[in-house]
Structures are given as structure tokens and as C-alpha cells.
């Protein structure tokens with residue numbers, strides 16, 4: 001049914017209403033081989049309810065006045081229902097022809113048909129719909145809706161030009177990502193820009209939290225180039241308006257009622273950064289519902305996400321030769337690439353089962369193996385493609401300083417052809433707080449307790465303070481002792497606790 005506005009719906013739903021309804025609701029005869037939907041394209045019961053009650057029938061169907069003649073017998077072109085005197089036998093016969101008949105197979109049969117298509121629990125089913133397809137981008141304006149059908153193939157071709165492909169070295173993978181939308185998120189550590197990505201690999205919506213406050217501020221000038229998404233800033237099709245671009249986040253500066261400047265597709269993507277400006281700090285982080293959302297202390301994931309955003313937001317000291325009279329620092333720059341790889345890629349269901357095995361005494365690695373998974377099932381091709389889209393780590397663009405203790409992440413990014421110029425350790429907060437004399441944590445250790453105490457306490461782990469406990473200590477020891485994470489083991493008050501098997 002076409003979208004009908006209040007102002008003109010009486011005119012547009014005229015004499016052809018009945019024919020249109022017939023066409024939309026007439027059942028198709030069932031065939032032997034296929035079972036079609038039980039519901040017709042438009043439910044006749046719903047239509048009848050709408051017809052009986054007039055506008056405002058339901059929240060979702062307000063103003064859909066299918067039989068304007070009922071309400072307004074004099075409406076131009078409408079059939080005057082007040083003259084209806086009953087129907088003769090031929091009309092009854094005709095009406096029976098449209099009786100509603102279910103065409104759907106029983107649920108049991110439908111479920112059987114679906115079984116072979118089931119995917120592993122840690123994989124999201126590859127949706128039948130192309131995740132990069134234009135219809136998922138932004139709502140089309142009313143005028144464009146009418147034309148969208150005819151130009152969709154044209155748009156497809158244009159979109160492919162804004163996709164970013166991984167430049168894999170020796171890999172056959174061909175990962176494409178596209179930033180669908182970006183928005184400003186104020187965090188306890190300062191402003192960030194959340195980017196939502198689609199890709200052609202796993203049908204999941206991965207994210208990038210870009211921290212680049214210089215881009216947001218009207219006053220701050222930075223000698224470093226802005227971190228911007230190429231695919232977001234690209235022109236998606238010839239009909240998109242400035243407002244379309246702004247709504248999806250392709251704008252520059254601050255967005256407000258009085259400031260709305262759509263981005264220029266190319267002008268912000270300079271690849272020339274002075275060599276002496278420190279490379280942006282980047283973290284590749286994997287989703288952890290338990291640690292990040294409900295503050296689980298079985299792992300340090302919530303804290304790591306918060307710590308990464310905090311560290312990236314810190315002002316970056318400039319080398320002496322660059323620090324001009326105005327400032328010796330530039331605003332913090334970098335990104336957290338947030339991958340939907342829950343439970344190191346095994347999925348939340350398996351992770352929950354693994355936790356029960358851990359309560360039986362196994363560590364995170366053994367528990368994964370006992371469930372038939374690898375210790376770590378994650379991949380970083382999508383992360384690499386997102387970094388390229390943001391102009392980070394590519395051969396021509398800036399190298400990255402990677403915030404991690406995990407050697408796999410460094411290797412995986414380098415295998416994807418990304419330039420990792422430095423690895424920066426992530427020290428658990430509680431280790432930093434508890435460590436004093438007996439622990440040498442190496443680079444990047446912050447000992448300024450005053451600064452730590454000033455951290456805003458958040459309702460979730462974001463902005464939260466350090467926590468520690470038996471499970472978390474065990475988790476961290478396992479990562480170091482069994483997974484090769486590059487961090488000196490904290491030996492403070494846990495020395496005589498359970499030794500790893």
C-alpha cells in the first residue's frame with residue numbers, strides 16, 4: 001500500500017480501492033511443492049478492522065482509511081456505503097472466492113525445512129540480504145522512494161566504489177567494509193565518534209570508536225590529519241542530499257541546530273602526516289557482554305575497553321622540534337575497533353558453558369578445548385579493513401601504536417599488511433594499584449594515584465575504577481601463562497593461590 005498522508009489520502013484512495021485490495025489480499029492457490037506465507041501480503045482482518053473503525057485504529061495504522069466512503073460518503077470518487085442494502089447471491093458467491101485460506105505448512109514441516117541451514121552458534125547466519133545493499137543505508141526521501149526501484153542497480157555499482165577492501169598479503173580473503181553511520185558519543189574521557197560498519201564477511205555490525213577531539217572542536221587545531229572513514233565520506237549516489245549525508249554522520253566539525261556542514265568526500269583524507277607526530281593509538285577489542293555490560297569480574301574486558309578509551313583520549317606529547325610556542329601536545333588520537341567476537345569468537349552460549357567448566361576447576365583455555373572450540377577462534381581481517389577505511393596503519397597512511405598484550409593481534413594485523421609501529425601494553429588497573437615495590441610492569445605504567453582517583457566513576461565499567469578478585473586473577477594468569485600474553489605476571493598477594501594445571 002502506498003504511503004498516504006492525511007492531506008491527500010481521501011483523493012488517492014478512490015474508486016480503485018476495491019480492485020487494489022483484491023489484488024493485495026487475494027490468496028494464491030497452494031502448490032504441491034512450496035508452502036507460501038500464511039499471512040497474505042496485507043492481512044484482510046487488519047484491513048477489515050481499519051475499515052470498521054476508521055483512522056487511528058492502531059498505533060501503526062493510523063490514518064490508513066481504506067474505505068473513505070464509510071467516513072465521508074460525499075468524498076469524491078468514493079463508493080457511498082450508506083446506500084448498501086445487503087448483497088445478492090452472486091455477490092455472496094464472489095465474496096466467497098476471497099475467503100481467507102491458510103497456505104502455510106504446519107510448523108513441524110517448516111522447522112524441518114530450516115534444519116539444514118542452521119549455523120554454528122558462534123557464527124551469525126549469513127543473511128540472505130546483502131549486508132552492504134543500498135536499502136540498508138538511510139531512509140530514502142519520499143521523492144526518491146518512487147525512483148528507488150529503477151535506480152537500485154545503478155546505486156549498487158556506485159556503492160561498490162566506496163567499499164574498503166583488505167589488502168591481504170598472501171591471503172585469499174576479500175573483506176569489504178562500509179561505514180554506514182557515525183555519531184558523536186560523549187564519554188567520561190571526552191568526545192568520541194562511534195562508527196557502525198557493515199561487511200561482506202560475517203553479517204555482523206562491527207564498530208569503531210574514533211577518538212579525535214580536534215575534529216570536533218571549532219578551536220583546536222591539530223597538525224595531525226583527522227581520522228575519518230573513507231566509505232562514510234564517499235558520495236553514495238547521485239541523488240543523496242546534504243541532509244542525507246549529515247544524518248548518516250558525514251559531516252565536519254560540530255553538529256548543531258546552527259552548524260551543519262556535510263563532509264567533502266576527499267578533502268579530509270590526506271595521507272601526509274609529519275613523521276615526527278606520534279602514530280595514533282589503536283585497540284582491537286572483542287565484545288564481552290559479561291565483562292562490559294554487567295561488570296563481570298571473571299575477566300578484565302570492561303576495564304580494558306574503558307582503559308583503552310581513556311588512554312587514547314590523553315593528550316599526545318609532541319617531540320621538541322614540533323612543539324611550537326602554543327602547545328607541546330596535540331589532542332589524543334586513535335580508535336578502538338570493537339569486534340563482535342564474543343567469547344574470543346566462540347559466542348556467548350559457549351562462553352557461558354565454558355564458565356561452568358571453569359567453576360569445575362578448568363582454566364579458560366582448557367574449557368574452550370573441552371567444548372570442541374579452539375582456545376581462540378577470532379579473526380582480524382574485518383578489523384584490518386576498518387583500520388584501512390579510517391586511514392590507519394596502511395602503507396601510505398599512518399602506522400599505528402597497538403594497545404595489546406596479545407601477540408596474535410600484532411601478528412594478524414601485520415599479516416594483513418598493516419603497519420604496527422609499536423605495541424603498547426595494557427596493564428590491569430588492579431595490578432597497577434596493588435603493585436608498588438615488587439613489580440616491574442615496564443612501559444606505559446602509570447603510578448600517579450591522584451590522577452587515577454580523579455577518574456569519573458561510571459554506572460558501568462566505562463569510567464569505573466579498578467576491581468580485582470580470585471576469578472579475575474586466575475583469568476589474567478591463564479592469559480599470560482597459557483596464551484603467551486606479553487605482560488609480566490603480578491605476583492603480589494596471589495602467590496600461594498591455585499597454580500595453573
Ligand SMILES: Nc1nc2c(ncn2[C@@H]2O[C@H](COP(=O)(O)OP(=O)(O)OP(=O)(O)O)[C@@H](O)[C@H]2O)c(=O)[nH]1
Nearest residue numbers: 285286287288299341342343344351364404405406
Ligand atoms: N571463551 C572465553 N572467552 C572469554 C573468557 N573471558 C573473556 N573472554 C573473551 O575474550 C575476549 C577479550 O579479548 P580482548 O579484549 O580482545 O583482549 P585479549 O585477547 O585478551 O588481548 P588484549 O589485547 O591484550 O587485551 C572477549 O571476546 C571476551 O568475551 C573466557 O573465560 N572464555
